[in-house]
Amino acid sequence: MVDVAFQPNSVLETRVVRKRASLRTALKRKSTAAFLMTLPLILLVTILVIYPAFYSLHLATLNKSMQRFVGFGNFEFLFKRETFWLVVKQSCIFAITAVVFKALIGFIVAHFVHNVPAKGQRKWRGMLLVPWVIPPAMSTLAWLWLFDPSYSAFNYTLSFFHVGPIAWTGDAYWARFSVILVNIWFGAPFFMILYLASLKSVPEQLYEAAAIDGANWWQRIWYVTLPMMRNIIAITLLFSLIVTFANFDIVRILTAGGPLDHTHIFATWAFRVGIEGGDIPLGASVSLFMFPILAIAAVFILRDINQRGNEA
16 A cells, blocks of 8 residues: 555656656757757847848838838839939948958958067057947047038148048038948958958968968968958958948938938938838838848858858
8 A cells, every 4th residue: 555655656756857867868969958058049139130020021011101001012112213223322332342441451451460479469459449349420420520521630631732622421422432431440440350360270381381382472362361261251241241231320420311312321211211201111111122132142152151161
């Protein structure tokens, strides 16, 4: 009778022990442990990125009052507007030009810092990272004062060379130049620090072998440095392209899209149409148009990385 009375408890304890053992076994698997460690990030991305993206897609199918389904009506309306295609052209010019120059300047500056003696590298890294550390809105305000048409420091300097004055933010050409210049100044340190870290990982034996074979400095960069850094270059280009396309604060503060909408990019024009114009579904349609452009760029860049990985 005693054994029968305690049998249910023993069975329950056995089940608990088995569950604990299976849980320990599951946690020992690398895939399960990795999933549990990344679960908070996955939930955060789902809440802050995926849900707003699908909600924007839903908004883009509504009319201005958000009470009637119009399908692709907002996109058809945008395709018929000249301003929209001007924004597409300006966004591509802005993003591609800024990213190319940021990558080029970052690569050159990273080489300079890499060749500085170890004692001075920390000081140079700290100084060169200042533009990237300062909040973009604050630094753009400083640039706005430099570009001021009446009290511009640039125009004052150019006057000594009998040049100017230049309407930095009043002329379409110079306004484009100004927003691209500020974006390069802000983003180049990001490329510099990543390229510098990549340069540190290149084995010195490769440079020594290239020097023994008679390679000059340019050949060492072309045949040793660039092949070893191609993956990090591709990833930084993709990341910067996404961020630059979605840039808002620099253009908004510096030119507000003017003159005559010639410096508007997707983010600022979506804000103008959706928030200031009161047509939120149309603004959502403008912002969603960035997705196919960035998706195409991501496919080409990531495919190139995968091909090099398979070759290796």
